[in-house]
Amino acid sequence: MPLDAPTYADIFSDATTLGLSAEHIDVWQRKRLATICHYAQANSSFYSKHLRNLNDTVFASREAFATLPRTTAEEIRETPFAFLCTSQDDIARVVTLTTSGSTGKPKRIFFTQDEIDETIAFYNHGMQCLAESGDTVLALLPAPRPDSVGALLRDGLTQLGATPVLNQDPDDVAQSLSLLKAHAADCVVGTAAHVLALVKLWEHAGNKDTSVKTVLLCWDASSQPVREYIAKAWNCRVHTHWGMTETGLGGAVNCAHGSGMHLRESKMYVEITDPETGAVLPDGERGEMVVTTLTRRGMPLIRYRTGDEAQILTEPCPCGSPLRRLSPYIRRIRQPKNTPDWFKDMPPSAIDGALLSIPNFLAQQARYRVSPNRLEITIDACGTASQLLPACTELLRNFVSPLRNAPEILCLPGKNSEKISIGFAKRIISVE
Template identity: 30%
Template sequence: MKYWNETFETMPQEQLKELQLVRLKQTVDRVYANVPFYRKKFQEMNVGPENIQSLDDIRRLPFTEKDDLRNNYPYGLLAEPLSQIARVHVSSGTTGKPVCDGYTHNDLSMWAECVARGLAGIGADAHSVIHDAYGYGLFTGGLGIHGGAERMGASIIPMSSGNTQRQIMLMQDFKATVLTCTPSYAEYLGESMRDEGVDTSALPLKAGVFGAEPWSENMRKNIESLLNIKAYDIYGMCEICGPGVAIECPEQDGLHFWEDFFYFEIIDPETGDVLPDGETGELVITTLTKEGMPLIRYRTRDLTCIIPEPCKCGRTHRRIARLKGRTDDMMVIRGVNVFPSQIEHALLETGYVEPQYQLVVTREGSRDQLEIKVELKEDFNLDSINALEELKAKIEHEVHSIIGIKSKITLVEPKSLERFEGKAKRVKDLRKI
């Protein structure tokens, strides 16, 4: 199966732009009428629905920031009453209150359509067996892939994450043809199979769809070699609709984003000016059909560019290049969004340590590792080994409860970490991504 919805996936660009304008006007009308936050921002900028007469007019609208979502937590940005919200998801990691999104039944249907298009594009169909090892629950990964697989009629194994030995057994027993999970976990699965003597060339596995964290071309080649598959990148986020916003096709040359559902812009992260196709900047997304929580010009903080050239696969929807980094201090560790400020909050909650710390991120094999170096207060009793161990355990527990991943805690002497005259450099990311 090359296309899931050929009519829309191959729609000429001019028709796509006409459809985008119709849907942009509808979205602006929706948020102006139903979301006080947006109505106030529009009025402050002296702009209203009547001012949107072309796609270029989107530049007159305000940006939406992640803090806007936090400040309106949990339901302040909903454009529909709660009785119409079929599901709520939250992001995999945030500072303080989580970033959440509410989906109507139509929103879930649109999301499933996006994922089905992507899965069909990488060769899946109704005869496929999709082993879904993304996390299920509030995180959008597992249920996002699940919905798209069900939409196309594939058999879905809702495995969720963890329990590697069981994953391998069920992949073999249930004859999985497509694997979906984070790229680091895919690599770990491949290494585990190799170490156990599993002949991956004898498995029916043909493709993998991996996202939720950055990964390199070298990592792609290693995964493809270990699992004997083609590995495809997928992009999404809780705020927009989870995985499926954009995905690679068999050309593996950029990720198609579905222009009938989303309007993409690339801006200069410093000035906010829109950049032409081909130039790298911050990705900004406007949802065009979302009912539950439409977003206007959402600043993703992800760095990429729009590839203007047509794709050889025949799809007319443009592509973004694989992500090149971020404009903020967020780290993605094992698929979880981690901010230094989260960890700082956890450290200060425990007492006996200074707000001087350093985060060291490494990759051992296919697994990300986080070490937190933190200074003890001068009045801490360094002679007590038991007290040190208790404090380390307390910090480790506190950090784990906030960010959801385990870390190594290293307590260092007061004033031993490097100081900076300007902005503190808290993170040392030593991963070869």
């Protein structure tokens, strides 16, 4: 597992992985938790109050640490500068995050240059699961600035010795296909929706063989049917990645065995918790993912509530790595107001999976109308979208029918071209 070596180096200041164990990681993490909590309390005006009752007994165990108060996205929105632990002169990048469908204040996340460099290093090590020196990697990621996600991945791939090729407008599926064929890409990186659209267009164009050996699905959630479809179509390995801007983008990635996503344990501490109480849950149980950054000095986050429901896998990985693993099945806990019970079981990735059998299907965007309990799905297609609507409607009706208070399904025509309209963002089903 490529993340073992940098984890060992962080813990033991050594480049080998000999003897790295879960016990080593646990002891080291608790020491780092003490260091970062005291550092944040001493240097951040927010944490000086938030952790005013801090004492060393909370670092004795994972259960004791879970008694500390959690940090919320709303607190960051309200007082972002109060989280800073360094001078603003030390900040190299500020990322502004606006939540989809929200009219409230955006979140502002601050990074120092060394934290940006750590992200590049993670991409270098993490991508060693998928590519090697001399490979060509097609990344369907925007790179408008030197320190944006696509640019950081490009820098990490360059350090690896691979050749990065970027399509900064991943909605332009025709351009993605052109780049894939022109550069004979060995690996493709992108959101599940953009990679699926590329695969569907590749099939529609009559292609039979591809150079692709591996795929990394990142940024947004993916469903098992979509992952299996991509793997079968291209006869390739499909990996998944989890990360958040708040954690420095890199968070967890599959090894070659594809058995869960190994966590970047020397940079962040992940808890699976009871959403109501914040108490840590045993490995194997599903709950809210809460994250503490272990090395960030510009804007450390202590017990930050991600709002994602996740699970730590309990069985050992065939690769032998001691790093804990996240299940790839991650979903949002909080749902928009006035939504019925079925809504939580219908993420956009599930709708993608239900439409895989439609030959000309490329992508979809959905919105839910509370009254009259109707789910409206706009279908982008290669060819005439309107011709696909009856078949799409029937598939989706069958898909939702077992759900309690299932909605009416209305499929609408989207773009009839080789360019889709989902944008580069974590998709949600909007509620009106």
